[in-house]
Amino acid sequence: MSFLSLRGVTKFYDQTCVVSDFNLDVQKGEFVSLLGPSGCGKTTTLQMIAGFVEVTAGEIRLDGNDLTHAKPNTRGLGIVFQSYALFPHMTVQANVSFGLEMRRVPKRERDERVRAMLDMVHLTSFGDRFPRELSGGQRQRVALARALVIEPPVLLLDEPLSNLDAKLREEMQFELRKIQKTLGTTTIMVTHDQSEAMSISDRVVVMEAGKITQIDSPYALYEKPQTAFISTFVGKANLLKGRVVLNEAQYFVDLGPVKLPVSLEGVKTEDHVTLSLRPEKISLSQTDEGYLKGTVTQVFFLGDRWLYHLDTALGELIVAGTNIGKNDIKEGDVFGLNWPTQAMQRLQEHQVN
Amino acid sequence: MSTFKPSAPWLLSGPAQLVFFLMLLVPLGLTFILSFNVFDHATGIKNEYTLEHYIHVLSDEYYYGIFWRTLWISLVTTALCLLIGAPQAYILSRMKSPWKSIFLLIILAPLLVSVVVRAFGWSILLGPNGLVNVTTNYIGLGTFKILYTETAIIIALVHIMMPFMVIPIWTSLQKLDPAVQDAALSLSASPLTTLRRIIFPQILPGMLSGSLIVFGLSASSFAIPGLLGGRRLKMAATIVYDEYLHELNWPLGATIAIILLVANLIIMLSYNRAIEGRYRKALG
Numbered sequence: 001m002s003f004l005s006l007r008g009v010t011k012f013y014d015q016t017c018v019v020s021d022f023n024l025d026v027q028k029g030e031f032v033s034l035l036g037p038s039g040c041g042k043t044t045t046l047q048m049i050a051g052f053v054e055v056t057a058g059e060i061r062l063d064g065n066d067l068t069h070a071k072p073n074t075r076g077l078g079i080v081f082q083s084y085a086l087f088p089h090m091t092v093q094a095n096v097s098f099g100l101e102m103r104r105v106p107k108r109e110r111d112e113r114v115r116a117m118l119d120m121v122h123l124t125s126f127g128d129r130f131p132r133e134l135s136g137g138q139r140q141r142v143a144l145a146r147a148l149v150i151e152p153p154v155l156l157l158d159e160p161l162s163n164l165d166a167k168l169r170e171e172m173q174f175e176l177r178k179i180q181k182t183l184g185t186t187t188i189m190v191t192h193d194q195s196e197a198m199s200i201s202d203r204v205v206v207m208e209a210g211k212i213t214q215i216d217s218p219y220a221l222y223e224k225p226q227t228a229f230i231s232t233f234v235g236k237a238n239l240l241k242g243r244v245v246l247n248e249a250q251y252f253v254d255l256g257p258v259k260l261p262v263s264l265e266g267v268k269t270e271d272h273v274t275l276s277l278r279p280e281k282i283s284l285s286q287t288d289e290g291y292l293k294g295t296v297t298q299v300f301f302l303g304d305r306w307l308y309h310l311d312t313a314l315g316e317l318i319v320a321g322t323n324i325g326k327n328d329i330k331e332g333d334v335f336g337l338n339w340p341t342q343a344m345q346r347l348q349e350h351q352v353n
Numbered sequence: 354m355s356t357f358k359p360s361a362p363w364l365l366s367g368p369a370q371l372v373f374f375l376m377l378l379v380p381l382g383l384t385f386i387l388s389f390n391v392f393d394h395a396t397g398i399k400n401e402y403t404l405e406h407y408i409h410v411l412s413d414e415y416y417y418g419i420f421w422r423t424l425w426i427s428l429v430t431t432a433l434c435l436l437i438g439a440p441q442a443y444i445l446s447r448m449k450s451p452w453k454s455i456f457l458l459i460i461l462a463p464l465l466v467s468v469v470v471r472a473f474g475w476s477i478l479l480g481p482n483g484l485v486n487v488t489t490n491y492i493g494l495g496t497f498k499i500l501y502t503e504t505a506i507i508i509a510l511v512h513i514m515m516p517f518m519v520i521p522i523w524t525s526l527q528k529l530d531p532a533v534q535d536a537a538l539s540l541s542a543s544p545l546t547t548l549r550r551i552i553f554p555q556i557l558p559g560m561l562s563g564s565l566i567v568f569g570l571s572a573s574s575f576a577i578p579g580l581l582g583g584r585r586l587k588m589a590a591t592i593v594y595d596e597y598l599h600e601l602n603w604p605l606g607a608t609i610a611i612i613l614l615v616a617n618l619i620i621m622l623s624y625n626r627a628i629e630g631r632y633r634k635a636l637g
Contacts, residue, residue: 050535050539051538052535052538071538072535072538072539073538073539073540073541073542073543073544074541075539076541077539078539079535079536079539081532081535081536082532083530083532085530085532085533085535085536086533086536087533087536087537087551088533088555089554089555098537098540098542098550099540099541102540102541102542102546103541146536146540147539150540150541
């Protein structure tokens with residue numbers, strides 16, 4: 001029995017379907033991210049869990065209790081809003097204390113818990129400040145403290161880091177994950193940033209046009225993307241389109257210029273398939289080796305690695321190379337391209353739309 | 354930006370300052386001086402100075418009565434405008450798109466009609482044979498004398514001042530982050546507590562400026578008490594008018610005007626300080 005479960009949750013605005021048949025089971029203590037481009041229904045899903053948006057159909061259960069139509073102020077969930085939504089007329093202390101006050105926690109215990117929480121988010125000496133006297137990162141931490149101090153069964157994060165600059169965002173990611181692990185709070189985060197979702201979640205739910213397209217651990221999501229959308233949205237990918245052919249009891253994919261041996265299950269000859277190939281899985285070698293030849297057309301240096309664009313018989317391919325202290329590949333160089341056959345991941349042909 | 358001369362701000366705001374100086378400060382200064390001039394019923398204003406008018410006004414119960422009436426009518430008007438205007442602005446801000454603009458327009462529309470016309474409108478409604486008395490008579494409550502009483506003045510003032518209360522409150526409601534309300538709800542606050550603890554303190558500055566405008570305008574209002582208060586029910590502005598145009602005692606009129614101005618300033622400044630001081634740090 002899962003801790004938080006969403007069964008067939010659907011949302012219609014008039015005739016427009018925003019979220020369709022959303023099914024998700026979240027275990028206690030898990031960190032789950034809802035990932036997708038803007039307008040994919042991820043925030044609406046979060047708002048339905050929070051109770052700010054009415055569910056059209058389906059059921060939301062928390063720890064066995066039906067929450068589907070409960071009022072937001074009876075759900076007791078901790079929420080961090082994208083705008084932080086701090087109470088501007090209250091001090092940091094009063095902001096964090098508000099939820100405890102509403103729960104009629106005695107004054108002494110309240111002060112104790114507020115202080116402990118401010119310690120945790122490193123704002124011990126900021127209790128008397130007002131929100132507008134704080135920086136973006138500090139406000140973010142106040143919002144987190146305010147949501148966590150009530151010890152909610154579930155913490156909901158709505159794009160919590162999107163208003164911070166890149167460096168601070170990365171720091172806060174690790175900070176957020178550390179606090180979440182320490183407290184063991186079940187957490188659902190909405191984000192459109194795939195690296196953010198991958199680096200801190202236990203599982204990632206990819207959404208597209210109101211539907212779930214894949215639920216997996218970050219590693220599985222990256223290595224075995226189900227659709228072309230996921231393979232290009234989560235990291236970079238080369239998409240190879242071809243036709244399955246049988247040659248001496250071995251399946252090959254005929255990509256036109258080349259035939260590649262593949263180990264695919266459940267395919268028939270003449271099936272049209274799309275394969276995803278990650279740039280870092282391709283290795284560059286001597287011209288006479290590998291499946292095909294390619295000419296380097298562009299080189300991008302990213303610090304820890306390089307990205308090369310190569311012109312090949314299959315069109316443009318992206319190849320990534322780790323920075324191992326050499327800088328000898330230039331535009332115009334010709335290489336043989338090689339990769340392990342299992343690095344090619346077959347994608348679903350029929351897109352969910 | 355570094356090419357700005359220090360004199361630039363002065364030059365740019367010069368025309369406005371000139372208008373202000375000529376149209377406000379000069380007449381005010383002249384009125385102030387006039388209030389010290391000696392007045393003789395036979396010969397008029399003399400070029401001598403005296404405190405006589407101030408002593409006269411401040412020692413005569415007749416004027417106390419008028420000032421007291423001006424004060425309490427303004428206070429009641431302000432309070433009623435707050436009581437009606439604040440919820441009105443709140444409801445307005447939560448309305449959906451087409452209705453929002455329509456109702457805002459309805460609230461602002463009275464500003465397009467002259468105060469005098471509206472005052473006459475009220476006197477038709479409130480008169481002995483007006484719609485209000487016909488209705489109360491019809492349902493068996495009898496007739497009421499409303500016209501030429503304080504009640505009539507207050508009703509009309511509230512009606513005229515309402516936009517000045519609704520607009521500042523509406524403005525501060527517009528500045529509110531809607532997620533703040535959700536945040537309070539998510540922390541188990543009831544909708545009423547959210548309204549009281551979260552929304553109300555944030556629109557307080559709007560309510561404060563609204564009250565100041567309404568109080569100031571009510572205390573110095575002339576047309577409404579003049580037309581709906583009748584000949585006997587005086588307020589400060591109408592007595593100033595009487596002194597100037599009926600008694601021709603300009604210095605006495607000037608004295609009452611100055612006293613009204615000073616009293617108004619004292620009340621508004623102390624009100625401002627008492628309430629805004631508490632929230633200045635939080636809301637800027």
